[in-house]
Amino acid sequence: MAKRSAPEVNAGSMADIAFLLLIFFLVTTTIEKDSGINRKLPPIEESEEDVIIKQKNIFTVLLNKNDHLLVEDEVMELKNLRKAAVEFLDNGGDGSCTYCKGKKNPSSSDNPDKAIISLKNDRETSYSAYISVQNELVAAYNVLRNRRALEIGAQKGFPKMNFIDMQDNYKDVRWNGNKEKLKDVIDQIKTEIPQKLSEVQ
Amino acid sequence: MSKFKKKKEGGLAPINTASLPDIVFMLLFFFMVATVMREDTLMIQNALPVANQIEKLDKKNPISYIYIGKPSANYKKFGTEARIQLNDKFADLGEVGTFINAERAALREELIPFLTVSLKVDKEANMGIVGDVKQELRKVNALKINYTTGSGDALTNK
Numbered sequence: 001m002a003k004r005s006a007p008e009v010n011a012g013s014m015a016d017i018a019f020l021l022l023i024f025f026l027v028t029t030t031i032e033k034d035s036g037i038n039r040k041l042p043p044i045e046e047s048e049e050d051v052i053i054k055q056k057n058i059f060t061v062l063l064n065k066n067d068h069l070l071v072e073d074e075v076m077e078l079k080n081l082r083k084a085a086v087e088f089l090d091n092g093g094d095g096s097c098t099y100c101k102g103k104k105n106p107s108s109s110d111n112p113d114k115a116i117i118s119l120k121n122d123r124e125t126s127y128s129a130y131i132s133v134q135n136e137l138v139a140a141y142n143v144l145r146n147r148r149a150l151e152i153g154a155q156k157g158f159p160k161m162n163f164i165d166m167q168d169n170y171k172d173v174r175w176n177g178n179k180e181k182l183k184d185v186i187d188q189i190k191t192e193i194p195q196k197l198s199e200v201q
Numbered sequence: 202m203s204k205f206k207k208k209k210e211g212g213l214a215p216i217n218t219a220s221l222p223d224i225v226f227m228l229l230f231f232f233m234v235a236t237v238m239r240e241d242t243l244m245i246q247n248a249l250p251v252a253n254q255i256e257k258l259d260k261k262n263p264i265s266y267i268y269i270g271k272p273s274a275n276y277k278k279f280g281t282e283a284r285i286q287l288n289d290k291f292a293d294l295g296e297v298g299t300f301i302n303a304e305r306a307a308l309r310e311e312l313i314p315f316l317t318v319s320l321k322v323d324k325e326a327n328m329g330i331v332g333d334v335k336q337e338l339r340k341v342n343a344l345k346i347n348y349t350t351g352s353g354d355a356l357t358n359k
Contacts, residue, residue: 018225029236036349123329128250135252135355
């Protein structure tokens with residue numbers, strides 16, 4: 001008997017079927033954006049107690065309806081905001097802050113714990129401008145925290161790790177280091193340079 | 202009848218397309234893995250601004266989404282001002298509180314304090330409506346919020 005070869009199956013339409021599925025998935029799904037700037041809103045408090053804050057400890061940032069910036073009563077470009085905020089936070093005016101490297105200008109903030117950044121915007125301010133300003137202010141805090149993390153980390157056994165890396169490692173289950181010690185370092189940095197960003201309604 | 206058939210003349214040999222399905226399947230699998238099903242049908246424009254000091258939203262914790270933006274082309278009859286969308290519908294400011302309470306009611310008790318509200322706001326929206334929503338969130342004590350953004354240089358936002 002002669003051997004007969006198996007008949008070939010026509011797979012020409014397979015591509016069509018796959019395309020159909022592909023297009024279905026393209027249409028019904030989205031690539032999700034799931035990252036952003038985390039903020040905590042202040043709770044509404046019943047008791048109206050006025051807290052007296054020295055004017056020099058407040059860094060006022062105003063954003064008007066044309067998206068122009070007014071920082072400490074001076075017009076400023078967005079790209080200079082980060083540097084100005086770092087200088088303000090890092091000033092160390094009363095000398096109680098041992099890790100500050102600022103100019104110790106007596107008319108600027110006392111120490112990072114007392115320094116408050118106050119952000120005020122108009123109703124007509126565009127959201128994108130607002131996010132840019134928020135981003136720059138958070139960046140200013142991160143600059144200082146990263147610098148501090150490199151200093152403390154070297155002493156505590158986490159060399160060459162900035163604050164962002166520390167937080168990432170702390171959350172990462174696969175990271176095999178001493179998490180409790182790392183948590184202490186993160187908490188220390190957070191208390192030394194707290195994020196005090198207030199928004200005026 | 203000749204023993205030697207003449208070769209057919211003219212016409213190119215057909216291109217072998219056997220690997221085409223493989224390529225398409227590869228694309229298909231990529232999209233199946235990298236994307237998620239749409240949760241809500243967006244009735245508004247929702248181009249998010251970019252920022253670079255961003256943190257990932259923790260998927261372990263419950264997240265509620267509030268969308269804000271101009272009604273998109275099909276919904277022009279709702280005006281040109283930015284509006285709030287909750288779930289699949291346009292909503293008024295007063296409904297934000299109800300929405301958060303409903304979201305909370307659907308959660309397990311121990312997770313309620315960890316509810317994060319993700320604000321997906323179109324970059325052309327004004328801060329007025331965002332401020333109002335934030336005020337409403339404060340009223341119902343939903344204080345953890347996240348301004349959801351894309352990643353990129355914030356200075357290019359304009």
